[in-house]
Amino acid sequence: MGQGLVGAIHGFRETEKSRWSEASRAILQRVQAAAFGPGQTLLSSVHVLDLEARGYIKPHVDSIKFCGATIAGLSLLSPSVMRLVHTQDPGEWLELLLEPGSLYILRGSARYDFSHEILRDEESFFGERRIPRGRRISVICRSLPEGMGPGESGQPPPAC
Numbered sequence: 001m002g003q004g005l006v007g008a009i010h011g012f013r014e015t016e017k018s019r020w021s022e023a024s025r026a027i028l029q030r031v032q033a034a035a036f037g038p039g040q041t042l043l044s045s046v047h048v049l050d051l052e053a054r055g056y057i058k059p060h061v062d063s064i065k066f067c068g069a070t071i072a073g074l075s076l077l078s079p080s081v082m083r084l085v086h087t088q089d090p091g092e093w094l095e096l097l098l099e100p101g102s103l104y105i106l107r108g109s110a111r112y113d114f115s116h117e118i119l120r121d122e123e124s125f126f127g128e129r130r131i132p133r134g135r136r137i138s139v140i141c142r143s144l145p146e147g148m149g150p151g152e153s154g155q156p157p158p159a160c
Helices: 022-035
Strands: 002-004 009-017 046-060 070-076 080-086 093-098 103-107 114-118 136-142
Touching: 022 070, 022 103, 022 136, 046 080
Parallel strands: none
Antiparallel strands: 002 009, 009 046, 046 114, 046 136, 070 103, 070 136, 080 093, 080 114
């Protein structure tokens, strides 16, 4: 397991995947239907991020060079807490409890104006409730960046 996104991700493995089983493809189609508008073009490959139990993701805003207006992640295996903090007003923040099987969608202000992070195990609380972390897999679909055509292969960095 390694470090990525210029040190923002700790304790992870990842891959980009474009071929899926029929059952997985059906699930991805449901994710895409829920998260993306009819005019949005998706990146051709899906990012799969495998975060070990002690792994975490530091606060970051995904680069507009590699990710478009919408990012959607399907959370698997372990619950985790995602924290969003406004980049201009750090007093404005919220936390999301990502249960296994849940889908988060970042678009609009949540996508551009807030950093997001996955809390490390020792900080993993939702309100007063302790959320023990285990291995977490997220399957992340992203829309194409502005100005990039469907045939272009702008390869996003890890966790974009």
